[in-house]
Amino acid sequence: MKLWYLIVGTRTDAMSVNVERSDDVSDLLAAIKASNPFTFAGIDDIMVKLYLATQNDGEWFDADAPQTTALMEGDKATVDAICQTDLNQQDLLEQHFHSLETRKIHLLVRAQAALWCLIVGDTDRDCFAVVVKTAASVHGLQKAIKKELFDSNPFIRAIALQLYEAKNANDEWLARSAPEVNKLREITW
Numbered sequence: 001m002k003l004w005y006l007i008v009g010t011r012t013d014a015m016s017v018n019v020e021r022s023d024d025v026s027d028l029l030a031a032i033k034a035s036n037p038f039t040f041a042g043i044d045d046i047m048v049k050l051y052l053a054t055q056n057d058g059e060w061f062d063a064d065a066p067q068t069t070a071l072m073e074g075d076k077a078t079v080d081a082i083c084q085t086d087l088n089q090q091d092l093l094e095q096h097f098h099s100l101e102t103r104k105i106h107l108l109v110r111a112q113a114a115l116w117c118l119i120v121g122d123t124d125r126d127c128f129a130v131v132v133k134t135a136a137s138v139h140g141l142q143k144a145i146k147k148e149l150f151d152s153n154p155f156i157r158a159i160a161l162q163l164y165e166a167k168n169a170n171d172e173w174l175a176r177s178a179p180e181v182n183k184l185r186e187i188t189w
Contacts, residue, residue: 001093001100004063005032005107006053007039008083009074014063014105019093025050026089032109040111047112047131049086052096053105060104068105083110116176117145118166121187125149127176138163 004014017031033040053061070078114129130144146158166174
């Protein structure tokens with residue numbers, strides 16, 4: 001069967017995936033991730049949630065409905081209102097998908113990633129994880145870091161946080177145990 005889905009907040013049009021009715025939700029997730037290797041690179045299955053794209057009346061979303069555009073743009077109010085109960089990975093697809101109409105959206109995919117962060121020059125604090133949406137902007141990451149570490153300090157503004165990629169000379173991400181990480185901790189301003 002062919003299912004149409006949106007990846008919430010990515011501003012991309014609906015995409016389709018072919019699966020068997022006898023597959024389970026984890027098979028569906030694997031098929032979606034395989035169809036979008038760059039979108040889901042490095043994101044564990046546990047950080048990706050699938051939701052039925054149904055309206056209050058139980059009907060599937062129209063591909064060109066206003067809510068569909070809001071979901072594509074990642075509108076927080078719309079996403080929070082619609083993406084409430086994710087599908088259980090062990091459920092069989094035939095439990096959820098009985099009649100599939102064309103020009104409808106059947107699934108919403110919502111992904112989050114944990115980014116590991118380090119405060120340069122802070123010898124007291126270890127690396128910490130910040131969970132962000134995969135489609136988040138740099139400012140969204142700044143706000144997440146501000147909330148995680150400096151929420152009680154009104155003098156630190158999220159927009160003022162300077163963010164840098166932590167890569168080695170081979171353009172690979174630094175491991176938390178890499179010697180370069182300790183050197184970054186020891187920098188004094």
